[in-house]
Amino acid sequence: MEEYLKNLYVKDGLLEKFERDWNYLTESRRMIDDLWYSNLKQISEVKLIILSESPMWGTEQKFFYNPKSVPSGFFNYKHLSYACDQTVNRKEDLILAFKALGVVFLDCSPYPLNPRYTSLCYRSKTWIDSKQISDSEYLGLLKSTYSEHLLPRLEKLKSHSIGKDPSKVRFCYRYKKVKKILGNELILRFKEVGFQLNESDVVLSIEAQNSHGNIDNDKLRKMFQFLL
Numbered sequence: 001m002e003e004y005l006k007n008l009y010v011k012d013g014l015l016e017k018f019e020r021d022w023n024y025l026t027e028s029r030r031m032i033d034d035l036w037y038s039n040l041k042q043i044s045e046v047k048l049i050i051l052s053e054s055p056m057w058g059t060e061q062k063f064f065y066n067p068k069s070v071p072s073g074f075f076n077y078k079h080l081s082y083a084c085d086q087t088v089n090r091k092e093d094l095i096l097a098f099k100a101l102g103v104v105f106l107d108c109s110p111y112p113l114n115p116r117y118t119s120l121c122y123r124s125k126t127w128i129d130s131k132q133i134s135d136s137e138y139l140g141l142l143k144s145t146y147s148e149h150l151l152p153r154l155e156k157l158k159s160h161s162i163g164k165d166p167s168k169v170r171f172c173y174r175y176k177k178v179k180k181i182l183g184n185e186l187i188l189r190f191k192e193v194g195f196q197l198n199e200s201d202v203v204l205s206i207e208a209q210n211s212h213g214n215i216d217n218d219k220l221r222k223m224f225q226f227l228l
Contacts, residue, residue, distance in 0.1 A: 004144035005111065008120060012131055017119040028057045028112045035065040037156070039095065040104065045162040047102035047227055050206070051186065052174040053122055057112035064105050067092045073213060074174070075105075082217040083224040101227045102162065105174070108182055109141050110149040122177075135181045142182055146189060154193045166194040172223045173205040175213065 002022065009018040032055055040046075052074075055063040062069050071077060071091055080086050080097055088094050098104070115121040115130035124132035133141070142150070158166045171190075173179040183203075190197040197203065204223060208216040 001110070001145050001148050004140060005120075008133065008137055012120070014119045014131070021118045021120075024117055025111055025113075028055075029110050031061070032057065032063055032065075032107075032110075032112065035063060036107075036153075039065045039099065040156055040160060043099050043102060043104065043160055045102045046104050046157050046160045046169055047162045048104070048170050048172070048223060049157065050103065050105050050172055050174050051178055051182075052105050052107050053178055054107045054109040055112045056114050058114050058117050065095060067095060073215075075215070079215055079217070079220060083220045084227070101224070103224075103227065104157065106150075106153060106157070108150065108178060108186070109138075110145050111141065138181050139185060142185055150189065151193070154190065154195070158194055167196040169195060170223070170226065171195075171197050171203050172219075173203065174207065176205040176207045179203070179205045 005025075006015075006018055006022075009015050009021075056072075057063060060069060062072060064075060069091065071094060075094075077088055077094060080088060080094060084097075084101065086097050088097060109122075113121045113133075115123070115125050115128040119130055120133055121130045122133065122138070124130055157169070162168045173183075187197050204219050206215050206219045206223060208214045208219075
């Protein structure tokens with residue numbers, strides 16, 4: 001899993017920064033994995049999987065399933081209220097609401113690349129010296145890490161599927177970019193496991209049009225209605 005990412009660093013002349021970044025990524029992944037799997041164990045039936053990218057993490061340890069981190073624009077209290085008329089004001093309660101509803105965020109990449117902490121990132125900022133990976137490199141990350149990252153998660157999600165039937169689980173994308181770049185590959189991989197994520201299905205991205213990651217509340221509410 002390390003080799004593909006390291007080759008990207010070599011290609012971009014960043015090899016001297018790889019060891020530092022890899023140490024950060026390895027430790028971050030360990031904590032992220034612990035939080036994600038621990039949360040899944042407490043869900044009786046998974047009904048909706050929201051496909052995302054990867055946590056921002058960093059020194060603030062930003063991650064939806066980290067009860068100690070502050071909710072962000074990724075998904076917060078207001079989003080839950082609009083989606084299903086539930087009012088909460090603590091991160092722990094936000095996570096509990098997702099468990100009760102059977103909703104799970106699934107990150108397609110194991111690497112919390114963050115322009116503030118790593119030399120490569122998913123989205124660059126002009127005022128931060130971090131290089132944005134290309135669409136083909138992004139897809140390459142998915143393929144090179146699939147057997148160690150996504151596949152074990154899909155197998156666990158399958159065992160928690162509603163009615164023990166993965167074909168009944170619904171999907172949506174948190175970001176349009178994830179659907180655009182990874183969608184076709186994800187369809188193939190999910191079918192192999194038993195999920196039914198098809199091009200013909202109305203699989204929404206809940207990101208608003210012409211936005212910088214903001215959620216379209218109407219699309220969000222539409223996805224959540226069948227859970228209630």
